[in-house]
Amino acid sequence: MTDEQILDRVASTLGDAGATWSLGGAAAAAGLHSATLIKRFGSRHALLVALSRRWVDGIPTAPTTVDGHRELLAWIDSLSTHGSTQVQLLARLDMVVEDLRDPELRDLLHKGWQRHLRYLSALVDRAQRAGQISSAAPSPLVAQLLLDSAHGSLLRAAVAPDPTEADPAHAVHNLLETLR
Structure with a gap:
């Protein structure tokens, strides 16, 4: 699974989030293990940065x-x-x-x-x-x-x-x- 596919899965779960999310909660909701997110992104903050960059890049110019x-x-x-x-x-x-x-x-x-x-x-x-x-x-x-x-x-x-x-x-x- 690519980083982009992981970000797709995590981003899709954020829209359904009913509370402030944790790395473990995001991983579980995306059908992944927390270790997968840590291995790929390093931390919750780094995952948020990757999601934010993806959001910015997705806005048409x-x-x-x-x-x-x-x-x-x-x-x-x-x-x-x-x-x-x-x-x-x-x-x-x-x-x-x-x-x-x-x-x-x-x-x-x-x-x-x-x-x-x-x-x-x-x-x-x-x-x-x-x-x-x-x-x-x-x-x-x-x-x-x-x-x-x-x-x-x-x-x-x-x-x-x-x-x-x-x-x-x-x-x-x-x-x-x-x-x-």
């Missing part, structure tokens, strides 16, 4: 289709927390807080968010040129508003009695609709 608006809508749909419990949402927030506390993980989070902003800005540019978004706001500002709305609504979803009422996909879609 430019639009992948000719229809920027449709691609933007697909990005928005990917934000949905539909089916997630409050416990799962809080676990996701715990992971972000852990990233913020660690200088190396914080740097990777910053790089990922900057890459998202460039990607979203390019999508907005493309949609504006096609007349699908009529906002006169510069695309970097629109991208920032979309990303900040996604992050803020994730916080709201984590505290809402019914997380679906504050689904980030709905919030960001509503913002995008106001810009049409």
